[in-house]
Structure formats: C-alpha cells, structure tokens
Amino acid sequence: MAGLAMLALVLGARLGLQADTHTLPVNSWETESWTVRARIEGQEVKFWQEGEQGTLGMGNRVILYTAPKEASISVWAEFHGSLPPQVQPLAQTIEIFGETDAPWTIEGGVATSTVNLVTNQERLAEIRLLQGRVTLQTTDPNWTPTANFMASLYVARPISVGAGGASGGSLTLYAYSQTPHIVTNTVTGVCWVDYQSTPLPDAQVKAEALEGVEVVSGWLTTGEAGNARATAWAPTSSPVDAAGLVAARVRIKAVKDRASVQREVDIHIPYALVASANGAFLTGRAGAVLEPRGVFNGELLRPGDVVRVGDEFIGSGPYLTVWFCNGQCVTLQSDTVGGIRAVVGQGSFDHRTAVFKASLENAVQDIQADPRRYGRMLVYKALGNAVDGLLGIPDPVGWAATTPGGAVEEWLGSFAESAYQPGGSPLRGDGPAFGPGDPSAPDASWAGSVVDFYSDGTARAYNRGATLNVSGPSASAAAALGGMVVARLDVPGGTTSAIGTAPAGGFAPFLSLGPTNGATEVAIRPALRLQFTEFGFNSVLPGSLRCRLDGRLLESQTRFSSSAFLHQVPAAEALAPGPHQWEVEFALLHGGLVRTSITFSVTSNLPAPRELRVTAGRQRVALRWDAEALAWARGGFRVYRTAAGGSPVLISGSTPLRQPNFVDMTPLTNATYAVTGLDAAGQEGPQSAPAAVTFPGSAPAAPLAPAVAVESWEPGGTPALSLDDSTPGFTLWRIEAASSSAGPFADVLNGELTSVDHWPIPNPFTETRPFYRITAVNVDGAESASVVVGPLELPLPLPAVAGLTAMPNLDGSVSLRWDAWSAQPILGYRVESWSAGQWSLAADVDAATKVWTDVQPANGTLRQWRVAARLASGGTSPVSPAVGLRWQPAPLQPGGIRFAAATQAGFEGESASVRIVREGGSDGPAFVTWSSWGWAGDALPEVDYTPGAGLLIFAPGETEKVVTIPLLADGVREPLAESCFVYLRGVEGGPALLEPSTAQVFILDGPELGWESVWLYSSEDGPSQVHFHVTLSRPVSHPVSVDYEFQAAMSTATPGVDFTGPLSGTLAFAPGETNKSFVVVVINDSIKEGTTPETVKYRLLNPQGVAMDLTDPFRAYATLKIRDDDTQAGYAVFAARSIRLREGEARAVPLRREGGSDGDLPVFLFSMGGTAENDTDWTITPPSPSFADGQTNLTVTLTAAEDGAAEGAETVVLGAFAGMGGPGQLATMLAVIEDADMPPSGFSAWAEQRLAAFPIEQRSPQADADNDGTPNWAEFLWRTNPAHADRPPPPEFSFTEWGEWEVTVTVTDDPALVLAAEFSRDVSWTTVTFDAGTWQINANGTRTGTFRDFNFGRSSGFVRLRAEWTGPE
Secondary structure (H helix, E strand, C coil), rough: HHHHHHHHHHHHEEEEEEECCCECEEEEHHCCEEEEEEECCCCCEEEEEEEEEEEECCCCEEEECCCCCCCEEEEEEEEEECCCCCCCCHHHHHHHHCCCCCCEEEEEEEEEEEEEEECCCCEEEEEEEEEEEEEEEECCCCCCEEEEEEEEEEEEEEEEEEEEEECCCCEEEEEEEEEEEEEEECCCCEEEEEEEEEECCCCCCCCCCCEECCCCCEEECCCCCCCEEEECCCCCCCCCCHHHEEEEEEEEEEECCCEEEEEEEEEEEEEHHHHHHHHHHEEECCEEEEEEECCCCCCEECCCCCEEEEECCCCCEEEEEEEECCCCCCEEEEECCCCCEECCCCCCCCCCEEEEEEEEEECCCHHHHHCCCCCHHHHHHHHHHHHHHCCCCCCCCCCCCCHHHHHHHHHHHHHHHHHHCCCCCCEEEEEECCCCCCCCCCCCCCEEEEEEEEECCCCEEEEEECCCEEEECCCCCEECEEEEEEHHHHHCCCCCCEECCCCCCCCCCEEEEEEECCCEECCCEEEEEEECCCCCCCEEEECEEEEEECCCCCCCCCCCCCCCCECCCHHHCCCCCEEEEEEEEEEEECCCCCEEEEEEECCCCCCCCCCCCECCCCECCCCCCCCHHHHCCCCEEEEEEEECCCCCCCCCCCCCECCCCEEEECCCCEEEEEEEECCCCEEEEEEECCEECCCEEEEECCCCCEEEEEECCCCCCECCCCCCCCCCCCCEEEEECCCCCCCEEEEECCCCCCCCCEEEEECCCCCCCCEEEEEEEEECCEEEEEEEEECCCCCCCCCCCCCEECCCCCCCCEEEEEECCCCCCEEEEEEEEECCCCEEEEEECCCCCCEECCCCCCCCCCCCEEEEECCCCCCCCCCCCCEEECCCCCCCCCCCCEEEECCCEEEEECCCEEEEEEECCCCCEEEEECCCCCCCCCCCCCCCCCCCCCEEEEECCCCEEEEEEEEEECCCCCCCCCCEEEEEEEEEEEEEEEEEEEEEEEEEECEEEEEEEEEEECCCCCCCCEEEEEEEEEECCCCCCEEEEEHHHHCCEEECCCECCCCEEEECCCCCCCCCEEEEEEEECCCCCCCCEEEEEEEEEEEEEECCCCCCCHHHHEEEEECCCCCCCCCCEECCEEEEEECCEEEEEEEEEEECCCCCEEEEEEEEEEEECCCCCCEEEECCCCCCCCCEEEEEEEEEECCCCCHHHHHHHEEEECCCCHHHHHEEEEEEEEEECCCCCCHHHHHHCCCCCCHHHHCCCCCCCCCCCCCCHHHHHCCCCCCCCHHHHHHHEEEEECCCEEEEEEECCCEEEEEEEECCCCCCCCCCCEEEEEEEECCCEEEEEEEEEECCCCCCCCCEEEEEECCCC
C-alpha cells in the first residue's frame, strides 16, 4: 500500500487540483476504488457549466467550456482501493476510446490532447468524448483493478459571426458572444446542450466576396447592437431566382479579445426591393398581363415586371422608390395625367408630357474601389432605352450614342462614373489630387442629381453634387453644384442650354439627434445617433453627410440608406469628462444645405474596469482586465487586494499602472482583487467587480514563443504588433525595442508587461528603433523564447492633415474644415488654393483654427484647396488631399417671368398664342415649365383644345416666348365663350415667378357656316338654274368642309322629273374662301300642278374645321320652292297701303287678287308688329278669307276696340300671305288707331317754348313756321328746330347676321305721334312691306325705334319712314 500511496502522491503533485479540474463518472461499483479526473486549461479558456445530458437519471456527463483558440485536456486517475496481501502496485495505465480523429498523448498515466479552434476558423465548437479505461498493473497478473469512465467535453468558440439583410448595396454583419449551457425541458425532463448568443459590441467584423457579389469595405467595428454594415452589391446582370433574389456567397470574419471566427455563408440580395410606394401598381410579370394590384413596401420585383406609377384617379403624388441589387436607388415620380409605365430592368416609359423623374442618389455606393462598371452601365442603358422607347426608336445594338437614348446612356454614365474620386490615386505636389486643369474633374464628395426626361426629346438635370457633365448628340455642358442645364437629345445638332441656378425647395427633413442638445451625464462612449424624417422626396444625398465630433470628421459605422446615422465612439476614443460638440451638415436632393450642431457633457463619473480575470500560479497571482479601459483611464490603474475578513489594500504601488494587467509578487492564500481607473487628474473611478482566487494554484505551463505580426486595422494607419501565443494558461508579453536586430533591446513599457494583443507602436512619427523583441511570460515569471520582428519602417512619414471638407454657403463663399493635426508641435495651418495652374497661399491661420472661409465669389469654375500643418520645428506637414468645388453663382439681375396678359382669346379651329415675358433683368438662362392640362375651365381637354406641357428656355438676354394652344372646332355653337387655363408651373434658373402666372384662354366660336339663303324661289319658266350657296362668315387660315344631302322625305319635288342636280356632295373651302355652291336645274313641263309650289330641300351635315348648329333648321336646311307656270293662282294684296280709324270704329279693308285667278286662293291675315294688340285693341273678320276660283276682290272688316284708357295712338301692321310663295306674295298694310280717350299731347308746351316768337297762326301743328316743308308737328317729332330750315338726322343702317336690314331712329316720345317704316325692293315702291318697329323709352323724353326687313337674298333695297299726327289739335 505504501507504493500505491506514493504513486498517487506523485500524480497529485504533478497535476494539482483547481476549480477547472473535473471528476469523471465511473461505474458505481468502481467509485470506492477509483477517481478519474480531467483538467481543461489554456489562454482565456473559461469553464461555464457541468451537468447531465439526456433523460434524468440516464444521461451522461457534459462539461462546457469556451476557448478563443486552443484548450489542452489532461485526464488521469487515482486508485484508492485495497490490494490483496503480497500484491504490490507496479504502474497505472490509461486508455482513450473512440477518438480516432483527435490524437491523444499518454505518458506516465496521464492522457493529454488539444482542442484546436485555430486551424478551422469556421468551427464554432468542438465536442470531445472523454471515454476510456484506467488499469492498475500489479505484481500479480491475475489482479489488475480497472475502471471505465465517460463524459462529453464541449469547447465552444466564445465568438460567432453572422450575416443577413443584404439589400440595396449593403450587407449587415453580426457579432455575438457565444456561451454554452444546459437546457432542461421542464415537462419531459430531457436535457441537452445549447448555445446562447448575445450581441457583441466593439468587435471587428469583415466580409470578403467569394461569388456573385462585390465587397469593398474593410474591417468594421460593431455598435451597441453588435452589428455593422458592409458595402456590398451584385451586378444587375446576375441571375435572378423566382423570388426575385440574386444568390451570392461571402466569407465573414469577426475578432474580439484574442478570439476570432470566420464562416462562408450564402446570401440572397433582392434584385429590386421596393423601399417605398404610393399609387404604384404591378400590371405585368413574366410576359403576362396581370390584373393591376398595388405595390407595397418591402416587395421584391423581378426583371421584366411591368409597373405603373399613378393614374388619372390619383392626385396625391404617386411614386415608387426601388433599391436595386447594384446599390442604386431610383425613384419614379409621376407628374402626368395617366401616370407612367416602367419595365423593371429595362426602359419603356410612356406618356405625352414629362415622362420620367429619376433621383440619382449615387449610382453605386463606394464606387472608388469597384473595378467593374458593367452593372452600373446596365442601369444607364435602361434609362436610355426608356427615352428611345418613348420616342418609338428601336434600341441599337452596342453602346454607340446614335439615338437620344444612347445620348442619355452616355451622359448618365459620364455623370455617375465621374462623381467619385478614384481610389488609391497618389497625391500630387504640382496640382490637385484629381488632376490640374481638368474641367470634368470631380469636386464635391457626393453625387446627386434630379433628371427629368420629356417626350419632346429634352432632358433637364439639376446638379446637387459633383460636376454634372451633360452631352447631347453634338453639344455638351458642365453644371456645377447648385446649377441646372437642359439638353436636347432627340436630334443631331441638338444644343445644351446655358447653365442656370437650380432651385432650392422642398421641406428640410426633421432631425432627431442623440444625445440631445444640452444633455448631461453622457457616457464616455456615447452612441451618436442621427435620424432623418424626410418629406416630399427631399432626401439627404448619400456622401454629403458629414459629422464632426469636437471638430474631428467622423466616419459612419452604419450605411446611410435608412435615413439614419450611427457612430459608436470606439473604445480607443472614449471622451473626456466635460462639454463636447457634435456638428452635422449635409446636402438635400432638392438643393438645400443644412448645418446644425448640439453640445452635450460627458459624465465625470468613470466606469469601472470590466472583465477582471485572476489566475494563481505556484508563486504569483496575475490579473488582467478589458483593454478598452485604456481609452478612458487616462491617469492609469490601481489594483487593490482584500484579505479574508480585511479591508482593501493598494498593492500596485504609488505610480499608476499603464497596462491593463498586473502581477502580485507576494500573494495571499485567499484574497479578493479589484481594479480602479483614474482620470487625467488622478481621480479614481469605481472599482471593478471583485475577483477571488485561491493561492497557490497549479504550476503554470511553460510559455510558448509568441506569434507576432505587424498590421493595422486601417489602411495607412498606425502600425501595431498583433500578438498571440498558444501557451495553455495565462501569459503576458514583454515588449522591447532596439536599433538593430542584435540589440541591445530596451523595455518600452516602463517595467510593465502587457496583455494588449493589438499593440500600436507609440510615437510612430518620432520613433527611430525599427526592431522589436516580444517575450511571453507566464504567471510565475517563466519566460518563453523571444521573437524579434523588424525592421519596421520607422519613423513613419508625417501624416497629411486629415478630414478636409468644403461646403458652399448661401452667399457664394466656401467653408473649409479639417481635423486637428497632432503628430508634432505646430504653429498653425497653411491653406492653399489652386489658381493660374499652381498652388498659392490663401491664408495662414493659428493652431487653434480649423475652419476657414474663402470669401471669393463663386463663378461656376472648379475651385480647389488643400491644407498643411506649419511645424514648430520649421517646414510643413504633407498637404492634405485636395478638395474641390464647383458652385453655380446666382445671376445678379435674373428678373422675373410672367404671362404678358391674364386673358387671351382665340377662335375655334385656330390657335391661341400666349406670350410669356421676362422683365426686370435677363441675366442667366431661365427655365419655365408650363402646362395647359387641367379641369379648371369649362373647356374640355382633347375636345375643345389640345392640352400640352413643356419646358421653355430663355437664353440670357431673351425676354419673350410664345406658347401656342391649338383650339379645336367641336361642331357645336356655344352661346357663351368657353375657356381653358395655361399655367406657369415653375420658373428655374434664377428668375422669380411673377403674376399673372395663370392665363385664361377664351375659346370663341369660329366663323359661322350656313346657307346664304334658306329660302330660294323659282318658276318652271325660269330661272332654270338655281344656286344653293353656303357661306363662311369670315375667312379662316385652315381648310373647312361640309357635306350636303337632298332630303327626299321632306321634299315634294321629284329628282329627274321636277329638277336635276346632285343629291349629295361635299363643299370644300380652301383657306381664305368664304362661298361655295352647287346648282339645281328646274325642269319646265306643261302640266298644271296646282297652286302649292313644289319643294326641293337640302340639309348640311358633318362640318369639318368649323362650328355649326345643326339643330337649327334655319341653319341646317335650305328649301327651293318651284312655282308651276301652268297654274296662275295669283296673290293677294291690300287695296290701300294704310288706313286710320278711331277706337270704337269698324272699317272695311278691301283685298285684291293679282297675277291670276286660277283656283281657290286662301289668304292668311296676321299681325306683323305694332303697338296695338290683337283681340285687345283690334280684331279682323274673317281672319282667314279665301278667293274663289275666278274671284279677284273681297273685303274684311277691321274693328278698333274702345278700351277707355288714355294711351295715345296705336299702330298695327297687318300682313296678308297667299299665293304660291316667294317674297312677292307677302303684302302689308299699316293701320293707325286713334285713341278715343286721347291723352294730352306735349305739342302745345313745345310750341309755346319753341314758337313763342311766331304769330299764333304759325304755332299750330300743321303750320310750317320756317317754310322748310316740314310742319311743326314733324319738327316736334324729329326734334329739329322749327325756326330754321333743317332736316332730321339720317337713321342708322345695318345688316344683321340673320339676313335682315335694320334701321334705327330716335324721336320724341308723344302719344299723338306715330312712326312706321316702309321697305321696298325698288324705288317705285310698287311692293311695300311695313314694320311698326320695336321701341325703347329713353329717360330724356325720347324713344328709339328699330325697324327690320328680311332681305331674302337681295343685295339692295329701299326704306322710308312714315309719320302721322293724331293729336286733338
């Protein structure tokens, strides 16, 4: 037994026992004799849990660990059973079963192996089966006690990485801390091992392209949520699956606290992801037409999908914004009636007005590092195809700019490709970094433009970023930031406009910043958050966003595509207590420039150091804590130790530590340790969570030589030593420097060791020692073999001034800002500008100044600047990369634009010319958008006028433009003029929009088309040819036509029997013609056909180019009456032309039959006017007499009724109509009815005044005082002077549109005076027509009468006025 005890003692002393030593289960009958143990150790190896896996009572033991790289496993056994007498132990052996892939080394009864998580970086965990048998060899071969053991060891990597959310040019990377744990189902009692993942901030993550994707971002730092966005996209030529996704594969990596992991993962990028939509519809897919359905946010579109944005029923700004897989964001916005149509991945937009609005907000993110342009060119080609498709031009093969669409492709490509500064270009000392004298060189660091395509072949572009180069088929122009240009792309030789000032409009986004302004007690590592809420597509231009913290330019840690900016202050840049300023500036798509800033205060309460780990060796105790505390513990660290039952005691010395680690050279058996950080003033912060340890521990493994690499997290950054070693157990590193690889080496850590695995070279710009020696030291002070690296290129060249930016101001000046330069002491900064082909001094400023404004006015040319630090030792630092800016100046006197008049009139069938004028100045071009689309007026688009819209370009100095609105002849006569409106939708380029900005166009009925005469008369004996004339009331400048057609159902004459002539036809009026006709020939026969004339009726129809009221029979129909020359019925006339009778009196009125007496001749008597009313003032009997065959005379009776009212003399014109028709068949007679109750006449008063100088006998009404042939009563009537020989003024004559003679006179209003008109065809007055006139009583004692006579096509006639005196005198 003594030998056995000695064997167990040796093993125990060799391996020791500690908390990370585990007892492995053996068979129950073997537990009294055997104990099998396992120990797991290594750098940062951490035990988490031990328990059972499987069903309770029937499971197997599991042990859970994490290890960043490697973990060593040791398994041994202890025999404490009894042996028979005389049997002595010889040796103890151990066997491991079932692990053929993992080698085990067995020596001295101890089995060892290594869990390797370094070789396979994708392995997240390794499971080792600790299964085997231990045997005690004795002096008796028949007595060999054994025991079987089994357990499962899980060693997980403490960090994992994932990817997801790839879309629109970005890929989200996630870092997690991974912890294994045992999960128990509370219902079934089954237990299993699972892994808990927690977002891991401050980890370094990276994505590398493998297949189907481009990635240009390098190492990124995860934020508080444990994620970061990499810049990644897929070409638009990539295959797309049925779900609308592009498949790709990437390698993703993560590094944190000596742990690293990488994986290869498959990702799927949406080909076209709908970011936002309003009034957008999917109408086709895979060549099939679909029932339109709404497009929603987050939907995936596929190549060939047909979408429609807007229609005539949507009036609230329809739009569709899509992120493509190549990183481009395109917005379609409909400003037209009916919307626009687009094919995803192609072009084919259609509508007659402005067809397409595209917001080009960076064609692709981070183009600098993209060596391929194919995907982007597909986008440009799609837009070019849109223009060609609109104009009906087939897309050509190849890239030649032979069509308008080709021109679009060319200048869009030029714009997008030149909008980014080339990456990796060396700095030049003789000129700008992007080339001196190059007018197309990029300037602003962001690209942004709004491009509108129009169906007239023009394209309008607003430049919101880097210089925009626009090229037409034979002309080009370069628009500076804030400028705009219009290019004609539809014809060879098309020109580009002068450069104008792009309008700045829209609503600025609402900004939400965190921390808020004035916030206090902000953490030392705040998360700077900027959230945008955008309005009306006025988006923040990617690339224009600049954030500065305390004057230093920040880089976004989150891709700027979701209207958010996030900057998590890295651990190495923790903020000092006190006030800090965060400044933000950016450009907007609609032209605005926004600047804002907030101030917040960082708390003076330091955080406690985290992740304190304590390891005990045989002689010492070592401590290590999280290296991120180096950023805020600017005064160093202190370590306190607390003995059992005691108080904390400072053990790190009076000088604060500068490294995040410490070795206790005189440890206590049982103690607790804590660490505190100090600020720059030496004030301590709170202590870390205490960590206890039992001393002494096991003997540490001999340290292995470290692995050292020289690298930097960022290209061009400070070089750092990347340190690692595979020692199982705790190690620190000693770092020394020397001028040669042979030494001598000097300590660079001031006697301390370090645990920082990414150790930046201090003072790299002054350090001259290029060789470094690194030695690993374990907890008890044992050292590894040293590793020497070098030579490093030290000292580093002085860095250039960083963070230089240029931002224009509203007054045309430009503000430059740069980061503070601190590589060496400086006197200030030198600002240089590029002019006349060389750099020259613009300003010298002091060291505290990092903002300078160039007040030189903008002139639209490229202006460039650079900055260098002025060293206190003399000379300057290298100059910063140059920045440039083209800023479009506002014109000095741009004037304003308005309509020349608020109203305009034009005739149907013609055009209205609406003048637009520029006044008050004409500097620079002006771009005027006009439209006549709308429903404000009562005229209908496409019915009453042809609507349109367009862009007018006023060249500098030009002051007038004309818009032509075609007015359509609708064939309808409107009683009132209709109207439409023309609008000035916008004025751009610099001028203001003045009033009137709306012009109302009245549409007047055009010339009247109609028969010259609707009644025509002829007789069988002549004239034989009758002309049917159709006339236009005035000449027009366009062709007019009208059809005519014989109306058989409405005619009594028979074609070919009674007449010959065309039964239908078309009359065509050439421009300027006003009269057209066709001829009908009357056939003379010898048949007596009665007294009723035969009729030939024609109708006008289908007028073209002129309006005509086809419902008016007096306009649409013309009738020819043919009198039979074989039947002489004659006609009726009054025997007397006038009669006078008194109220209560009846008079016989004789009628005479003339021109023949064949057959019966009915006569129709009727009133044709006058002041007396039928049945009230007079009656006639019989009202419809008739001449019998052969009868030539008859009499009717006219009776004047006595009404008892004093109303003065009244008149009635009696008409008699009989015979075969025609103008000669109407006879008239004037009847004057004297009032039986005669009211007093005004003659006496007039005569007393006007004839006072004459004898009494010369004052009567019938007397002629002045002997001029006009009696006094007539002078009274005509208002002439009775004392002088004079004549009344002649009446007013006119000819109305209705074919009437019209005569107007004004006479004295008196009840005794009667006036009527007699009309005659000839001067002999053989046939007279009376008209009693229509009268208007005037306020001055007069009345005005109007007399009319229808002329029946006559070209001349005669009229005389008949007056009578009925007064009592």
